[in-house]
Amino acid sequence: MYYDSNTGLNKMKRYYFDQPTTDKFVEFLMTQAEVIAPQKKGDASYSYEVVTSGKDIVYDYPRTIQPLKKYFLPPRETLLSFDSKNNEFKKTDIALNNRIFFAIHSYEMQGIKRLDYSFTQGNPEFNYLQRRENSIFIGISFNPDKWHFTKSVGISIEEVERFSLYFEPVDNGFLVFEVDDTGKELISKFGNGLSLDASMDFEVREKEFKTKIKYHYNRLPQVFEHVYNSKVWSDIAQKCVGCGTCNLLCPTCYCFDVRDEVELEISKGKRERFWDGCMLNEFAEVAGGENFREKLSSRTRHRLHRKFKYITDHSGELHCVGCGRCTKYCPANISIVEIINNLIEEYSDHQKEQII
Amino acid sequence: MSKPKVAFFDFTSCEGCQLNKLNLENDLLSILELVDIVEFREAMDDKADEYDIAFIEGSISTPTCVERIHDIRRRTKILVALGACAVNGGINAMKNLYPADWVKEEVYGEDKYLFPSIPVQPVSALVKVDYEIRGCPMSTPEFLHVLKSLVLGRKPESFDYAVCVECKLKENECVLDKGMFCLGPISRAGCDAICPSNGQYCTGCRGLVSNINENGAVDMLKQHGFSEKEALNRMRLYCANDIEN
Numbered sequence: 001m002y003y004d005s006n007t008g009l010n011k012m013k014r015y016y017f018d019q020p021t022t023d024k025f026v027e028f029l030m031t032q033a034e035v036i037a038p039q040k041k042g043d044a045s046y047s048y049e050v051v052t053s054g055k056d057i058v059y060d061y062p063r064t065i066q067p068l069k070k071y072f073l074p075p076r077e078t079l080l081s082f083d084s085k086n087n088e089f090k091k092t093d094i095a096l097n098n099r100i101f102f103a104i105h106s107y108e109m110q111g112i113k114r115l116d117y118s119f120t121q122g123n124p125e126f127n128y129l130q131r132r133e134n135s136i137f138i139g140i141s142f143n144p145d146k147w148h149f150t151k152s153v154g155i156s157i158e159e160v161e162r163f164s165l166y167f168e169p170v171d172n173g174f175l176v177f178e179v180d181d182t183g184k185e186l187i188s189k190f191g192n193g194l195s196l197d198a199s200m201d202f203e204v205r206e207k208e209f210k211t212k213i214k215y216h217y218n219r220l221p222q223v224f225e226h227v228y229n230s231k232v233w234s235d236i237a238q239k240c241v242g243c244g245t246c247n248l249l250c251p252t253c254y255c256f257d258v259r260d261e262v263e264l265e266i267s268k269g270k271r272e273r274f275w276d277g278c279m280l281n282e283f284a285e286v287a288g289g290e291n292f293r294e295k296l297s298s299r300t301r302h303r304l305h306r307k308f309k310y311i312t313d314h315s316g317e318l319h320c321v322g323c324g325r326c327t328k329y330c331p332a333n334i335s336i337v338e339i340i341n342n343l344i345e346e347y348s349d350h351q352k353e354q355i356i
Numbered sequence: 357m358s359k360p361k362v363a364f365f366d367f368t369s370c371e372g373c374q375l376n377k378l379n380l381e382n383d384l385l386s387i388l389e390l391v392d393i394v395e396f397r398e399a400m401d402d403k404a405d406e407y408d409i410a411f412i413e414g415s416i417s418t419p420t421c422v423e424r425i426h427d428i429r430r431r432t433k434i435l436v437a438l439g440a441c442a443v444n445g446g447i448n449a450m451k452n453l454y455p456a457d458w459v460k461e462e463v464y465g466e467d468k469y470l471f472p473s474i475p476v477q478p479v480s481a482l483v484k485v486d487y488e489i490r491g492c493p494m495s496t497p498e499f500l501h502v503l504k505s506l507v508l509g510r511k512p513e514s515f516d517y518a519v520c521v522e523c524k525l526k527e528n529e530c531v532l533d534k535g536m537f538c539l540g541p542i543s544r545a546g547c548d549a550i551c552p553s554n555g556q557y558c559t560g561c562r563g564l565v566s567n568i569n570e571n572g573a574v575d576m577l578k579q580h581g582f583s584e585k586e587a588l589n590r591m592r593l594y595c596a597n598d599i600e601n
Binding site for chain 1 (some may be wrong): 516524540576
């Protein structure tokens with residue numbers, strides 16, 4: 001667990017970028033590496049895409065459909081190609097471009113941090129780790145909408161861990177905070193000859209979250225010790241249709257499946273992997289057709305235990321970052337915060353009974 | 357090793373799935389390298405007595421269908437249901453929702469006695485189906501996957517998760533969120549979410565995922581502004597035999 005980091009920003013060196021300076025800065029970043037930033041997608045959505053023009057960047061986006069994960073663990077990827085006639089196989093080369101991820105929210109960065117944990121346990125996940133190299137992250141503040149609940153899982157808006165720079169919107173521009181040495185280097189390269197007024201005072205204004213978990217995040221693993229047999233799981237299963245959207249959009253879900261597909265001449269082929277999810281029918285199916293999590297109630301229970309207990313027991317961190325995607329995009333309108341609050345209620349009722 | 361003998365048969369259907377195979381122009385010659393096609397009414401005149409793999413298109417809807425499917429089952433080692441009609445009755449099964457006499461009258465009028473007909477059933481209701489290829493029409497990559505797998509002697513992989521999964525893999529904006537109808541959350545994937553990716557909604561042509569939460573699905577569609585009647589009717593379009601309500 002970590003602590004509210006509001007104080008962190010006040011100690012950092014800062015610069016003022018008005019909008020034209022910010023645009024120039026983006027142009028500068030594009031000379032340094034491939035820049036990936038939030039852009040408009042469809043009618044009313046956003047996604048992280050490679051920047052071809054700075055004008056496309058949306059600075060005040062609520063959240064993207066897919067988290068940044070897709071750049072490190074692509075939805076589909078070819079792991080290797082094989083030739084069974086000659087008994088040969090070849091791993092796919094992973095291009096190692098420098099990448100700058102720009103205008104990233106704190107919970108997103110924390111999602112990547114949790115994936116880093118998950119993929120370095122046991123056998124390190126080579127492809128993921130290779131893609132993680134040479135990545136620079138530049139953070140930005142956000143205004144919580146009715147789905148964000150990052151604070152309830154211990155992640156403040158201004159959490160700058162693993163960012164190199166951090167952008168805070170102010171009048172007609174941004175305050176840019178120098179978080180680490182990479183950020184400092186970027187600023188000094190960019191600022192050569194430019195006057196970047198660094199004198200502005202800054203105070204973190206507390207932003208109100210509309211969605212809250214009733215207990216402090218420190219107590220959640222304790223709650224999950226006691227709710228395995230809760231009736232909340234079957235209540236949720238009445239509404240859930242098992243589409244898997246919550247898994248497929250979660251920044252910390254990392255499960256995948258692997259399939260081989262041969263070409264028509266049969267001997268050559270490819271091994272492909274693609275995202276999987278524990279809410280899906282075949283996820284827990286084993287040889288012989290037995291499915292040890294056939295019911296939707298046990299699948300939701302498993303999913304939430306993966307976020308608040310199972311991995312947390314090992315990593316010491318909640319593996320939910322409060323982005324709100326599973327709730328915002330759930331076609332059946334199931335809210336993860338509501339599930340947790342119902343569990344808390346049941347747990348606290350149970351505790352009271354115990355005392356009496 | 358000799359090439360597997362493959363046959364194609366059509367029952368009650370539009371035969372679009374078979375045509376879809378003939379559309380595999382670039383791959384047809386390669387397919388012929390792998391297998392011997394011994395019977396395929398839409399493409400050739402020859403007939404054979406035995407098959408290694410029989411692909412069955414269409415649903416069972418007449419007494420003749422029943423006889424034929426049993427006969428084919430006896431003569432083939434592997435039987436594959438091909439397309440929505442064969443797999444779960446498909447669109448044809450909608451007739452089961454109405455009184456049989458009324459349906460016959462509506463279609464054949466006074467000649468209805470000349471056309472004996474029974475409720476529409478999937479192939480699996482009568483004989484053992486080894487593998488399924490879903491969709492209306494069937495998807496050609498999936499057909500090739502099954503064919504290649506069977507030639508290699510391995511079990512073809514299928515999909516039993518929702519179209520939503522494929523939409524999310526492509527980071528599509530949700531069709532339901534746009535105010536359109538969509539059966540993606542409960543319909544089987546394998547189509548690469550082709551309809552929602554191209555401005556359409558999912559009609560569920562590949563059938564429902566197994567373990568379906570039917571009440572939950574209706575509630576979900578109600579929350580998005582569709583009546584229970586509309587929700588169920590649209591679910592019945594391809595899945596009349598599978599919807600319990």
